[in-house]
Amino acid sequence: MTILLIVILIVAALVASVLGYGHWNTYRPVVRQIEMNLDEPFGDKKELRIVQLSDLHMERQSIKPERMAKIIAEARADLIVMTGDYLDNYDNLDKFMLYLDEIKKVEPEHGIWLVWGNHDHYLGERIEDLAELISAKGIRVLANQWDSITFGEQRLNIIGIDDFCLGKSDIPKSFHDIQDGWNLVLSHDPNIVLHLEPHHRVDLLLSGHLHGGQFKIPGAFTLFPMGELPKQNVISGMHEVNGKKVYISDGMGQAAFNVRLGTRPEITIHTLRCA
Numbered sequence: 001m002t003i004l005l006i007v008i009l010i011v012a013a014l015v016a017s018v019l020g021y022g023h024w025n026t027y028r029p030v031v032r033q034i035e036m037n038l039d040e041p042f043g044d045k046k047e048l049r050i051v052q053l054s055d056l057h058m059e060r061q062s063i064k065p066e067r068m069a070k071i072i073a074e075a076r077a078d079l080i081v082m083t084g085d086y087l088d089n090y091d092n093l094d095k096f097m098l099y100l101d102e103i104k105k106v107e108p109e110h111g112i113w114l115v116w117g118n119h120d121h122y123l124g125e126r127i128e129d130l131a132e133l134i135s136a137k138g139i140r141v142l143a144n145q146w147d148s149i150t151f152g153e154q155r156l157n158i159i160g161i162d163d164f165c166l167g168k169s170d171i172p173k174s175f176h177d178i179q180d181g182w183n184l185v186l187s188h189d190p191n192i193v194l195h196l197e198p199h200h201r202v203d204l205l206l207s208g209h210l211h212g213g214q215f216k217i218p219g220a221f222t223l224f225p226m227g228e229l230p231k232q233n234v235i236s237g238m239h240e241v242n243g244k245k246v247y248i249s250d251g252m253g254q255a256a257f258n259v260r261l262g263t264r265p266e267i268t269i270h271t272l273r274c275a
Helices: 003-025 065-074 090-104 126-136 190-195
Strands: 030-038 047-053 079-083 112-115 145-151 154-161 182-187 204-207 237-241 244-248 266-274
Touching (some): 047 065, 065 266, 079 182, 079 204, 090 126, 204 266
Parallel strands (some): 079 112, 154 182, 204 244
């Protein structure tokens, strides 16, 4: 056996080990607890618990729906929000419906709210069929629109801005005639925050899209057109951008390859607490 062949076998074994470890990571979700103090009380309610799910990517999803639902149930959420990228192939519709059915069993008091991501729009016109199926389950789809709930003595406006990455966002329409209250904004691509005007009040913006890098390779985001925020190393977690708080989830699924290096699937529990 030549030295060259030995080197090739060693390199191949190392690559296989790294990829194997990366694939194993996709089965290991983390639950991130994010706390935020509020200036305005909710009245008799001391805290609001929001569970955020993002980037489920049915094509490359390792977490079983029952396990995902169990984690969500244990979080005792007041509402669940989903911030885009569920499937890009209609052949995976039944799989996605199964996940929704399990998540819906949690029955949060203030429901489940959902916005689209760029991969969802790869369905083309069939995204409208998907919206009807989701709505039939009692899950609210927000596409450049808002609605509100009353939590304690506070109005909570939930604003859903469609995907910015593919140019589906309509910010003026999303905020049109919005009423006074606490504004929770859902939008898949966090780069949308750079295009919000000062009069667009945002108390908290929840997003995903970037997968926490998925592969933590230095300089990777300079090779892919993922927007301005990654160039500023704003990739994951809580940030304040132009005076607006934005949280970027690492997401539950994977894009391109079912591998994660340096990051793991994430379910986020946001606890908004009266100071």
